[in-house]
Amino acid sequence: MSLVGSYVALSKPLAAAFPVLLLAWLRFGIAALAMPHWLRRPADEPPMTRKTRGLVFLESFLGNFLFSICMLFGVSLTSAVSAGVIMASIPAVVAIASWLFLRERITRRIAAAIGCAALGIGLLALTPHHGAGGSGAAGTSAPWLGNLLVFCAVLCEAAYAVIGKSLTGRLGPKRISSLINLWGFALSTPFGVWLALRFDFGSVSTGLWLLLVLYAMAASIWTVWLWMTGLRSVPAAQAGVFTVMLPVSAALVGVLVLGEPLSTTQVAAFGIALLGVVLATWPSRRASPVPSA
Helix, strand or coil: CCHHHHHHHHHHHHHHCCCHHHHHHHHHHHHHHHHHHHHCCCCCCCCCCCCHHHHHHHHHHHHHHHHHHHHHHHHHHHCHHHHHHHHHCHHHHHHHHHHHCCCCCCCCCHHHHHHHHHHHHHHCCCCCCCCCCCCHHHHHHCHHHHHHHHHHHHHHHHHHHHHHHHHCCCHHHHHHHHHHHHHHHHHHHHHHHHHHHHHHHHHHHHHHHHHHHHHHHHHHHHHHHHHHHHHCCCCHHHHHHHHHHHHHHHHHHHHCCCCCCCCCCHHHHHHHHHHHHHHHHHCCCCCCCCCCC
């Protein structure tokens, strides 16, 4: 989640240099070249059923393809700090998804966390946008749309957590990572090829190419493998707790690396959102055992 938050922020200059759908296609393609050996089915792994294949497609379509599209378009229209505040709602959204699809109970503290996330996003909507980061006019014209797209990415991330938990009982982490990346590449290929034929690749600096490779490796390989490996032994709702590192790292990279301003309202919104995270993740008190006589 720390890596995800970092590349969410660092993808802002990439989204300014490449068309978003071309960027997504390049990301999936670079990662596909790095892990073809992960596609091979281990000897101790049963063949995939129709249900497993469907879950793999949904995991890629929602948590990989749509998440990338919504996130990349979103951060190109808003600031990394604003994206970080909105993504602080992920634990609460994961809790709601767990209640809807896994029938897990939402406690009072989780309900309060959801309220904090909503209040933080509401404050963020009132914050004037100053368009740091050199994204140009496109980056300052519709911050509300960028915030909405980032929240759609939050919904995709929640689906990613819930579906991923089901997949880890059927497939290994490496195979899941390679399969969902391959689906992402297939889904983005028609758009990517069409845009690539019209794009001037010579205008991209060496530094941006290196950042693109780092983004592809982090987004499609490292983070997916780490997440799926963790989900093998951690419940989906509990895994949502660790998404706290996503908004924190995204906001830190936005301020410290991209030089984005941090307004008082954004600080307040971020603080309220993190208060919701604390409410959702603070360990519950357990009754002390009564000593025997």
